Amino acid sequence: MQDDSDKCKTRRLLNGVATLHTVADVLTRFLDVVIIMNIYISIKYLVQDRVRFWGRVLKSVPASRLTAILPISRVEAVGFELKPSGNGHSLTDKLTARYSLVKMPQVNMNQDNFPSTPGKVKMERSNYFGRVVNRWHGSSSARLFGFSVGLFMLTAFVFLMRLNTAGDWSLTDNFVAPVQAKWGDLVWQRKVRQSCQTKREDGLVVLVTGAAGFVGTHVSLALKKRGDGLVGLDNFNNYYDPSLKRSRQELLEKQGIFVIEGDINDAALLKKLFELIPFTHVMHLAAQAGVRYALENPGSYVHSNIAGLVTLLESCVKANPQPAIVWASSSSVYGLNTHVPFSESDRTDQPASLYAATKKAGEEFAHTYNHIHGLSITGLRFFTVYGPWGRPDMAYFSFTRDILRGKPITIYQGANKIDLARDFTYIDDIVKGCVAALDTAEKSTGSGGKKRGKAQFRIYNLGNTSPVTVPNLVSILEKHLKTKAKKDLVKMPRNGDVPFTHANVTLARRELGYEPTTDLTTGLKKFVKWYQNYYGVSGSRRTM
Numbered sequence: 001m002q003d004d005s006d007k008c009k010t011r012r013l014l015n016g017v018a019t020l021h022t023v024a025d026v027l028t029r030f031l032d033v034v035i036i037m038n039i040y041i042s043i044k045y046l047v048q049d050r051v052r053f054w055g056r057v058l059k060s061v062p063a064s065r066l067t068a069i070l071p072i073s074r075v076e077a078v079g080f081e082l083k084p085s086g087n088g089h090s091l092t093d094k095l096t097a098r099y100s101l102v103k104m105p106q107v108n109m110n111q112d113n114f115p116s117t118p119g120k121v122k123m124e125r126s127n128y129f130g131r132v133v134n135r136w137h138g139s140s141s142a143r144l145f146g147f148s149v150g151l152f153m154l155t156a157f158v159f160l161m162r163l164n165t166a167g168d169w170s171l172t173d174n175f176v177a178p179v180q181a182k183w184g185d186l187v188w189q190r191k192v193r194q195s196c197q198t199k200r201e202d203g204l205v206v207l208v209t210g211a212a213g214f215v216g217t218h219v220s221l222a223l224k225k226r227g228d229g230l231v232g233l234d235n236f237n238n239y240y241d242p243s244l245k246r247s248r249q250e251l252l253e254k255q256g257i258f259v260i261e262g263d264i265n266d267a268a269l270l271k272k273l274f275e276l277i278p279f280t281h282v283m284h285l286a287a288q289a290g291v292r293y294a295l296e297n298p299g300s301y302v303h304s305n306i307a308g309l310v311t312l313l314e315s316c317v318k319a320n321p322q323p324a325i326v327w328a329s330s331s332s333v334y335g336l337n338t339h340v341p342f343s344e345s346d347r348t349d350q351p352a353s354l355y356a357a358t359k360k361a362g363e364e365f366a367h368t369y370n371h372i373h374g375l376s377i378t379g380l381r382f383f384t385v386y387g388p389w390g391r392p393d394m395a396y397f398s399f400t401r402d403i404l405r406g407k408p409i410t411i412y413q414g415a416n417k418i419d420l421a422r423d424f425t426y427i428d429d430i431v432k433g434c435v436a437a438l439d440t441a442e443k444s445t446g447s448g449g450k451k452r453g454k455a456q457f458r459i460y461n462l463g464n465t466s467p468v469t470v471p472n473l474v475s476i477l478e479k480h481l482k483t484k485a486k487k488d489l490v491k492m493p494r495n496g497d498v499p500f501t502h503a504n505v506t507l508a509r510r511e512l513g514y515e516p517t518t519d520l521t522t523g524l525k526k527f528v529k530w531y532q533n534y535y536g537v538s539g540s541r542r543t544m
């Protein structure tokens with residue numbers, strides 16, 4: 001009951017804030033229009049006043065001085081005077097009078113020819129500039145100008161307030177984020193709030209990191225479909241074709257899911273997000289995935305899987321309320337473990353790749369933050385996930401592409417020519433596991449900076465429980481693609497891959513109700529259908 005009323009309050013708060021935000025947004029737009037009009041009117045009057053001002057100045061300067069100061073040709077130009085084009089009496093005339101330059105009859109500028117009558121020509125000898133300037137300052141347009149400057153300064157102040165408040169600590173100052181995040185303004189805030197609105201009783205409010213990724217896209221769609229509120233965060237890096245990530249983003253946006261372009265290392269962005277939205281959960285899927293790429297770019301693993309994770313956990317610690325966190329670890333943490341099927345209680349201290357080591361480190365960080373700060377954390381060890389919108393760097397994906405292009409595919413073999421095997425798990429089964437983990441996650445206990453008791457800490461395998469060898473995978477693909485593959489059998493290099501994976505999902509079955517239901521043949525059929533639809537039947541779309 002307490003939980004229910006908390007969720008209702010959160011929803012009411014979100015809806016109320018969203019309305020306020022819309023009103024503020026409209027007011028800002030209105031202010032923008034007023035400012036632009038005001039600047040236009042001010043400049044106009046300022047120019048007119050300048051003309052009048054210099055006209056007065058020149059008129060009040062004794063001709064002898066002018067001839068002394070100016071060349072003859074310019075003195076002739078002084079023979080203009082300013083006349084109001086209206087009758088100059090009404091208020092409108094005063095405010096909007098257009099002054100035109102009327103040429104005066106040419107006069108001899110010799111002082112001897114000036115009339116001696118005072119008043120016709122001012123023969124002020126002292127402080128005539130001061131008097132003219134004072135008169136100008138007293139004019140209505142000068143006041144208007146002053147008002148404009150004030151309004152402009154107010155605008156500048158509002159603008160500065162809207163700017164991001166950077167300056168928070170960052171673990172990866174030495175890394176250049178692949179994108180420059182654009183965030184924080186009112187339009188951005190409105191999008192975030194709208195995306196986070198729930199459409200069902202007890203709906204979760206979730207921050208999904210890595211939302212433009214393979215698993216992130218599917219999890220986000222599933223949450224939205226059942227009425228949860230969520231916002232995505234992804235840095236759209238180019239580890240694989242970013243246009244595929246953009247297509248996924250489009251898919252999400254069609255369902256009303258806003259994906260923020262930003263990095264999990266951006267502590268200021270995370271702070272802003274947690275201030276804006278009282279997230280109930282974080283589904284953390286952003287990571288540098290892939291085993292082999294670590295030989296090429298180890299820094300990217302440290303950036304996202306180590307520093308990024310710690311930055312995110314720090315932000316969750318400071319958030320009030322603290323969200324419950326569900327995050328993606330990996331089956332790769334089992335490394336050189338030979339005890340099959342892999343159980344959560346098996347050894348995970350022998351990683352075979354840098355990727356695996358960073359995921360293992362992530363599990364240790366998670367435990368630390370759970371222990372010290374009371375964060376509720378659930379780690380999910382995914383086993384080789386595949387399916388529509390999948391990752392182009394994975395074998396089933398690149399095999400499909402190469403088979404369709406008639407290119408040979410490389411199939412690795414272990415010692416003694418043993419076939420490699422993987423516990424291929426269909427994306428829908430993984431999504432069900434993720435959602436069940438979110439639904440069963442308990443609240444964090446450290447909101448407000450003080451841990452009020454032990455918080456939930458869980459780790460689950462999410463696999464299919466029936467490993468398939470890579471040559472078998474290829475035969476299924478050949479059948480679905482109706483094309484024979486050209487195969488190169490190669491001894492597996494020492495690149496971090498392990499010979500087999502096999503999940504024991506007893507724990508997830510018992511505690512999450514997890515039950516994988518899609519076999520590889522069925523799952524690959526769905527993948528091939530999506531692939532041919534997305535890339536064209538021959539896989540000819542040039543985006544990879």
Ligand SMILES: NC(=O)c1ccc[n+]([C@@H]2O[C@H](COP(=O)([O-])OP(=O)(O)OC[C@H]3O[C@@H](n4cnc5c(N)ncnc54)[C@H](O)[C@@H]3O)[C@@H](O)[C@H]2O)c1
Binds near residue numbers: 209284289303308381
């Ligand atoms: N797909 C699998 O077979 C598999 C297996 C085990 C574990 N996992 C884990 O599951 C999660 C999702 O994997 P996936 O297959 O969807 O991978 P993915 O690469 O498709 O998705 C990850 C997303 O995170 C984003 N990202 C990376 N670093 C980021 C950063 N610093 N800030 C913001 N965004 C960042 C990427 O742009 C990408 O869109 C990852 O944590 C991965 O390690 C996946």
